[in-house]
Each structure stands twice: as structure tokens, then as C-alpha cells.
Amino acid sequence: MSVPIHVLVVDDHVLSRREMEAALDAEADIEVVGGTANSPAAVTLAAESRPDVALVGVEAPYEGGIRAVSVLKRALWSVRILILTASDDEDHLFGAVRAGAMGYLLKPRSMDELTASVQSVHNGASIIGPSVASRIMSEFAAVARSDKPSVIPGLTVRELDVLRLMVEGCANQEISRRLLISENTVKNHARSILEKLQFSAWM
Incomplete structure (x- = not known):
């Protein structure tokens, strides 16, 4: 058991x-x-x-x-x-x-x-709804436009792809299908996004 x-x-x-x-x-x-x-x-x-x-x-x-x-x-x-x-x-x-x-x-x-x-x-999944994903996108975009963009670790191109689809409200399965990656990979990207968000010095 x-x-x-x-x-x-x-x-x-x-x-x-x-x-x-x-x-x-x-x-x-x-x-x-x-x-x-x-x-x-x-x-x-x-x-x-x-x-x-x-x-x-x-x-x-x-x-x-x-x-x-x-x-x-x-x-x-x-x-x-x-x-x-x-x-x-x-x-x-x-x-x-x-x-x-x-x-x-x-x-x-x-x-x-x-x-x-x-x-x-x-099991290690990071549950991010569309509202939070959208806000994360806005926050990262705002910092990227600031005069001190280096104070946060940047998202990779694939993490941005995953985050954009989360903003659209796509579930892990749909993100997996559209990006041609496994659902476990989607979960890993979501976890990475949250980790970068949580531990960045600018927060």
C-alpha cells in the first residue's frame, strides 16, 4: 500500500x-x-x-x-x-x-x-490559472521595460510560449498538444516559471 x-x-x-x-x-x-x-x-x-x-x-x-x-x-x-x-x-x-x-x-x-x-x-505540478498567468506576463514585461531588467532571471523562449498559452486558459493537455511537448514537460516549465517568480530579487 x-x-x-x-x-x-x-x-x-x-x-x-x-x-x-x-x-x-x-x-x-x-x-x-x-x-x-x-x-x-x-x-x-x-x-x-x-x-x-x-x-x-x-x-x-x-x-x-x-x-x-x-x-x-x-x-x-x-x-x-x-x-x-x-x-x-x-x-x-x-x-x-x-x-x-x-x-x-x-x-x-x-x-x-x-x-x-x-x-x-x-506530484510536482504548478497550478497557474489564466488570471495569475496573465499577471505574471505583465510583471515580467514591466520589468523588462525598466532600467534594471537584469535584477530578475529571464524566462526562456519555451517558458514564454507555455505562459502565453496559460494566459489563454489552455490546460496542460492542450499546451502539450500545441507545443508538441509532453505534459510532464509542460508541468516542468510551469514550475520553473513559478520558481523564477518566487525567488527573484526584485520581489
Whole structure:
């Protein structure tokens, strides 16, 4: 029997958090190791349970959610963080990615989509929706036009191709088909884009 994916759920909406915990725990390959409403408790739980994935709500309050992402990454660098938000504000989503998130989900989502996304993030996929991809494009373009373009690592030509298709809303399978590359390669490019975004000095 394979080792289950250990998941920590951080969300200050108690009913929503319990619903997510129940749905995730119902999956044979997922085990919820803790649930909490705030960053300090999340760090304590993460230190005790060593989760593989942390599902973090960021909308209430927004700054608290982003802080949770940052402190979790500092406390446990290996944890893969998936954002859950009701906000379609690109600044909020972009801030979460900058803080170290591997991806985001916009509410409302089905529990099937939630569990599939947790599994994908655990497997190394970076989930970037069209809004975030579009904002990333804008940010990189703005820096490229600035008088200090060298302060960030540049995207490769193929990464830009992948990012443009993400902006169009293409899923990994469609990007793979259009660029004649494997879906794993698409995932690797998406992860590289996020890594360059997260660790650039200009942020």
C-alpha cells in the first residue's frame, strides 16, 4: 500500500474547512493531518505532522493567508502550498505565488477538483490559472521595460510560449498538444516559471 499524501488545511471558515477535511480524508491516497484557522497554529501543526501539502485559504483576512504561506515555507521548506480563495483579484493571487504557493484554486470548486489539485501539486505540478498567468506576463514585461531588467532571471523562449498559452486558459493537455511537448514537460516549465517568480530579487 502506498504512503498517503499528508495534507494540512488552513482556513478560518470553520464549516468550509471541515467540509474540505472530510472530502480529502475520504480519498484513499490522502490523509488530513491537521486543520486550523491561523498561521501560528499552522506552523505548530506542520512541525509536528510534516505535511506534504498545505491547503491555505487567503481571503479572510487576506494578509493573514499570505502570512500563513510565508511562515509555512520558512518553517517547512518542503511543503507544497495550494491556495484556495474566493477573490479574483490578481494582486491577491500574485502575492500568494510570490510568498511561495505552488498554485491556486478559485472558489467555488467541486470536491473532486479540490482533491485532484492536491494530488497534482503533490506530484510536482504548478497550478497557474489564466488570471495569475496573465499577471505574471505583465510583471515580467514591466520589468523588462525598466532600467534594471537584469535584477530578475529571464524566462526562456519555451517558458514564454507555455505562459502565453496559460494566459489563454489552455490546460496542460492542450499546451502539450500545441507545443508538441509532453505534459510532464509542460508541468516542468510551469514550475520553473513559478520558481523564477518566487525567488527573484526584485520581489
